[in-house]
Amino acid sequence: MTSAEGFRFADDPLSAPVFTPASDTAPAAVCRGVGKTYRTATEQVPALVDVTLAIPRAQVTVVVGPSGSGKSSLLRLLACIDSPDAGEVLVAGQRVDRLRPRARRRLRQRQVAYLFQRPGENLLPYLDAVAQVRLAASLRGAPVTAAAARDLLDRLGLRDRADHLPGQLSGGEQQRLAVACGVVGDPALVVADEPTAELDTAAAERVLTAMEELAAAGVGFVLSSHDPRVMAVADGFVRLDHGRVVP
Ligand SMILES: Nc1ncnc2c1ncn2[C@@H]1O[C@H](COP(=O)(O)OP(=O)(O)OP(=O)(O)O)[C@@H](O)[C@H]1O
Numbered sequence: 170m171t172s173a174e175g176f177r178f179a180d181d182p183l184s185a186p187v188f189t190p191a192s193d194t195a196p197a198a199v200c201r202g203v204g205k206t207y208r209t210a211t212e213q214v215p216a217l218v219d220v221t222l223a224i225p226r227a228q229v230t231v232v233v234g235p236s237g238s239g240k241s242s243l244l245r246l247l248a249c250i251d252s253p254d255a256g257e258v259l260v261a262g263q264r265v266d267r268l269r270p271r272a273r274r275r276l277r278q279r280q281v282a283y284l285f286q287r288p289g290e291n292l293l294p295y296l297d298a299v300a301q302v303r304l305a306a307s308l309r310g311a312p313v314t315a316a317a318a319r320d321l322l323d324r325l326g327l328r329d330r331a332d333h334l335p336g337q338l339s340g341g342e343q344q345r346l347a348v349a350c351g352v353v354g355d356p357a358l359v360v361a362d363e364p365t366a367e368l369d370t371a372a373a374e375r376v377l378t379a380m381e382e383l384a385a386a387g388v389g390f391v392l393s394s395h396d397p398r399v400m401a402v403a404d405g406f407v408r409l410d411h412g413r414v415v416p
Pocket residue numbers: 207208209214215216234235236237238239240241242243
């Protein structure tokens with residue numbers, strides 16, 4: 170199975186790698202002069218101020234900064250969950266800030282995966298691992314065979330867990346399954362807010378190694394974290410302070 174951009178699934182999963190590198194070298198996402206202010210009944214909170222950055226494909230970018238510096242706000246914009254008040258956000262070359270909600274949802278579905286901190290929240294409790302991966306691919310408009318889904322799970326060290334439900338997996342296994350669902354079907358960007366926060370060291374390392382390997386094949390990962398284990402796999406950093414990018 171192939172698609173016009175990004176990853177390509179092998180036609181014969183037994184004789185070929187699951188992915189071949191993406192040819193598209195444009196950034197996975199770009200922000201130009203982005204501002205985001207939250208308005209409550211009593212105050213206005215400027216969460217992001219004049220943020221300009223690019224999230225490259227084929228790399229792991231880690232967003233760091235003190236609590237309240239705007240990390241989650243930035244990730245929500247990149248994931249097309251939220252819109253900026255000022256500036257431009259592009260995902261896979263498309264201006265997110267100009268899209269109507271329905272078109273934004275479609276872009277999100279096709280080009281972005283968002284991983285929650287709690288592994289279980291990324292998965293449907295009644296589908297086994299193969300079915301989760303196949304569903305994620307179909308929702309992205311790029312269905313895969315069961316064999317291709319198994320290949321991807323194998324690559325993430327989940328070969329023996331392919332027929333298990335999420336409730337039968339450990340937290341680390343669940344998060345690796347979520348990563349599989351995140352990368353299947355050629356998204357430009359995988360966004361993960363503190364993806365290792367709930368994992369012990371061994372589980373976190375396996376998740377991060379999987380992300381590192383899959384990023385090398387072409388997807389752009391952007392993670393927020395305070396975790397030194399995450400810093401260790403970063404190809405690049407975005408540092409935020411009071412909503413601004415700082416050196
Ligand atoms: N829905 C909201 N309404 C009002 N203010 C908000 C809202 N969401 C976030 N904020 C404020 O915006 C600022 C940035 O918040 P954000 O969650 O992006 O920071 P963060 O760096 O992810 O913090 P943490 O590391 O603690 O998760 C903070 O001052 C926060 O209080």
